[in-house]
Structure formats: structure tokens, C-alpha cells
Amino acid sequence: MRFPYCIAVILLMALSQAHAQFSAEQQTAKEQGLVLYNQFKTIxxxxxxxxxxxxxxxxxxxxLGEAIRKSKRYITPEAQSAYEAAxxxxxxxxxxxxxxxADDLCVAMGNCPEGRKExxxxxxxxxxHAGEQAANGNAESMYLMYELTADKKWLEQSAENGFALAQYLLGVxxxxxxxxxxxxxxxxEKAEHWMRASAQGGYPRGMMGLAAILIEKKDLEGFRQWNEKAANSGYVEGVFGYASYLAGEPSNYGYSLDFVKSYALLSLLLELDGGGGVRRDVEDILPNIAEKITPEQIQTAEKLAHEWKATHPPLSFFPFKLSR
Incomplete structure (x- = not known):
């Protein structure tokens, strides 16, 4: 009996290790998929x-449902199945x-399979589900109740309970x-209050929203601070703005010129070929910056770009989870 038992233990350990490895691979796939999705590379x-x-x-x-829906411009059967599974x-x-x-074909034809929800x-x-979770103090579910009902009171409650997206939307x-x-x-004052709460909560759109408010107040130091924080988060708008200002475009925000760093950050944005128009904007101004630095400085910029990518979150447009 001892030998079969040992074999069983070994097999169980091997299966456990295989499952752990599989889970790690799936997690890596999820992370890579979300990076691409957030860069508008849905396909x-x-x-x-x-x-x-x-x-x-x-x-x-x-x-997965969202990526398919956006790339195909409608909810395909695979997207429907993915949404339903979730x-x-x-x-x-x-x-x-x-x-x-409402465009689900089986709904329109009145012949959905038995058990299929309309x-x-x-x-x-x-x-x-959202109502029950909101009643238990879940701030994100309060936001979802706002999406479901269009009642601004839910948006206010979500913001008051610390959901950064709701704070941003309320500020807007x-x-x-x-x-x-x-x-x-x-x-x-109230708009700035909620935008600042969102920014301090780590939401990159809130950071740029606060930066926009501060520039209107002529608070250049605050503007630069939050613009740079947004850039450090990987938010495309923040990176593009920060890099442009370092090259003096425009030149009235109090940034010290740094053409090498500007070139490095802008060159990172060239990978954004999935949409959003940023790559086109970068291609318009990057040659002008290249003319102002030496080939050796360009090499330094390329090294800096590599280091930045290794030490900062992936570039992201931070699209709304529910498309607005």
C-alpha cells in the first residue's frame, strides 16, 4: 500500500504545481490583454x-466582451457569451x-434558448446586485446605480464614499x-474639491482634471506637479503634455527645457498605434525636437526611454470601464 500512496502524493504535487503554473500564465495573459486594451489595441x-x-x-x-464589441462594433455571439459568463x-x-x-438577434426573433435571460x-x-452592495456601503456600486438610474444622488454618494471615478465625474x-x-x-471651489479628491485617490484623469483647474488659477507649480504625477502613472495625456512642455511647447508653464527627456518620453508614445491620434501628434513634433539635440543625446534619450518604460506603469488611455 505504501508504494501506490507515494505515487499518489507525487502525482497530486505535480498536479498542484501544474495548476499554479497555469494560473500564473493566465494572470500574465490577463495583464497583457488589459495593457493592450487600455492602449486601444482591442484586436x-x-x-x-x-x-x-x-x-x-x-x-x-x-x-473580452468589450474588446470584441469595440473591434467588431457590435456584440458578437462570443462577446455575448463572455458577458454572460461574467x-x-x-x-x-x-x-x-x-x-x-437590444440588438440581440434571438431577442428580436423571440426565439432565445430556454434559460437565456433577456x-x-x-x-x-x-x-x-448594485442596490444591495450600495446599501452595504460599496462606493463603486453606488456609481453603478448612477449609471443604471441616471440619478445624480447616487453619483454624489459614490464620490462622498471615496470612489475616485465618481469624484472625477462629479468634478466635471x-x-x-x-x-x-x-x-x-x-x-x-466644489469642482476643484472633487477633482482634487479624485487626483489624490490616484485616478489619472482626475490628476489631469485638477491640473487644468490649477492652470486656470495661474497656479503653475500645482499644474506642473499634477501633470507630472499623471505622466508618472502612464496616462497618455499626461505623458504627452509633460514631454511637450519640456520642449517648450508651449513655453509659458515654467518648465525647464529638457530636450533629451522630451524626446525620450515622446518616443515612447510611438507604440500607440491602436487609436487615439497620439502617434500622429508625436510624429508632428518629434522631428523638430530631434533637430535640437545631437546624435549622442538621441542615444541618451533612447536609453532614458528604456529606463522609464521599465520603472513606470504601462502607457494607458485609461478608458472608462463603461464606455461613455
């Missing part, structure tokens, strides 16, 4: 997200996407004229 992201989604990861399933694990984002899929059922489920809302305020100054 390239699909195989990586599919590998992680097939392992049952609900977030990967949702983003939704059945409680992913509210997927429920919301399914609730809005959009109205997904909507009801999304509201139930107030800055663009939403809400009621007794004076323009009180509106401006």
Missing part, C-alpha cells in the same frame, strides 16, 4: 483576454452591457455647469 488584446477568460476570470470575461459570476458591468443589448432581466439583476459635472450653486466661486 491584439482579444487572444490574451480570451486565454484568461477561458480560465473563468470574470473581469477578463467582461473585457454576469453569472456577479459582474455588474457585464449585466449592464447585456441589459443594453435584456430587461439583466437590467433587473444589475439593479438588484460641476465645472461644466451642472448642479446648483449660489455663486460662480462656490461652483469653482
Amino acid at each position: 491584439s488584446a482579444v487572444p490574451y483576454l480570451r486565454a484568461a477568460a477561458d480560465a473563468g476570470d470574470s473581469e477578463s470575461q467582461y473585457f 454576469a453569472l459570476q456577479g459582474d455588474i458591468y457585464s449585466m449592464i452591457r447585456l441589459a443594453g443589448n 435584456p430587461r432581466e439583466w437590467l433587473q439583476m444589475a439593479k438588484q 459635472e460641476y465645472k461644466e455647469g451642472g448642479g446648483f450653486f449660489l455663486s460662480p466661486s462656490s461652483r469653482t
Whole structure:
């Protein structure tokens, strides 16, 4: 009996190690897929997200659905299946996407397979799940209730409970004229309050939103601080702005000229060929900067770009998880 038992133990250990290795590979695939997705390279992201989604990861399933939907411009059967797999694990984002899929062919034809939920059922489920979690103090679910109901009170509650995206959206809302305020100054103060909360919460869009408010106030030091923080987060808008200012474009924000660092950061953005128009903008100004530095300085810039990429988060447009 001893020999078979030993074999069984060895086999069990081998299977455990294989499972751990598989899980690590799936996690790597998910991370790479999300990097590509966040760079608007949705077609390239699909195989990586599919590998992680097939392992049952609900977030990967949702983003697989999103990547396919965005690349194909509609919800394909594979995207539908990915959303449904995530939704059945409680992913509210997927429920919301399914609730809005009025173009589902089987719904239109009235011949959906037995057990297949219709959009109205997904909507009801999304509201139930988000409502229950919001009642338990989940700030992100409060934001999702706002998305589901368009009731601004939910957005305010989410912001007050610390959800950085909601804080950013509320700051934008107030800055663009939403809400009621007794004076323009009180509106401006409240917009800055929520944008600062979002920035301090680590949300890159909030960082750039706060930088924009500060430049209007002629607070150049604050503007530079938050612009650089956004760049350090990998936010494309922050990197492009910071790099441009280092080259003196425009030259009135108080940056010290650093053509080498400007060239390095702008050259990083050349990998963004999936959309967004940034690569085109970089190609317009990078040759002008190259004319101002020596070949040796360009080599230094290339080394600096390599070091920056190794020590900073991947470049990202930080698209909204629910497309707006």
C-alpha cells in the first residue's frame, strides 16, 4: 500500500504545481490583454483576454466582451457569451452591457434558448446586485446605480464614499455647469474639491482634471506637479503634455527645457498605434525636437526611454470601464 500512496502524493504535487503554473500564465495573459486594451489595441488584446477568460476570470470575461464589441462594433455571439459568463459570476458591468443589448438577434426573433435571460432581466439583476452592495456601503456600486438610474444622488454618494471615478465625474459635472450653486466661486471651489479628491485617490484623469483647474488659477507649480504625477502613472495625456512642455511647447508653464527627456518620453508614445491620434501628434513634433539635440543625446534619450518604460506603469488611455 505504501508504494501506490507515494505515487499518489507525487502525482497530486505535480498536479498542484501544474495548476499554479497555469494560473500564473493566465494572470500574465490577463495583464497583457488589459495593457493592450487600455492602449486601444482591442484586436491584439482579444487572444490574451480570451486565454484568461477561458480560465473563468470574470473581469477578463467582461473585457473580452468589450474588446470584441469595440473591434467588431457590435456584440458578437462570443462577446455575448463572455458577458454572460461574467454576469453569472456577479459582474455588474457585464449585466449592464447585456441589459443594453437590444440588438440581440434571438431577442428580436423571440426565439432565445430556454434559460437565456433577456435584456430587461439583466437590467433587473444589475439593479438588484448594485442596490444591495450600495446599501452595504460599496462606493463603486453606488456609481453603478448612477449609471443604471441616471440619478445624480447616487453619483454624489459614490464620490462622498471615496470612489475616485465618481469624484472625477462629479468634478466635471460641476465645472461644466451642472448642479446648483449660489455663486460662480462656490461652483469653482466644489469642482476643484472633487477633482482634487479624485487626483489624490490616484485616478489619472482626475490628476489631469485638477491640473487644468490649477492652470486656470495661474497656479503653475500645482499644474506642473499634477501633470507630472499623471505622466508618472502612464496616462497618455499626461505623458504627452509633460514631454511637450519640456520642449517648450508651449513655453509659458515654467518648465525647464529638457530636450533629451522630451524626446525620450515622446518616443515612447510611438507604440500607440491602436487609436487615439497620439502617434500622429508625436510624429508632428518629434522631428523638430530631434533637430535640437545631437546624435549622442538621441542615444541618451533612447536609453532614458528604456529606463522609464521599465520603472513606470504601462502607457494607458485609461478608458472608462463603461464606455461613455
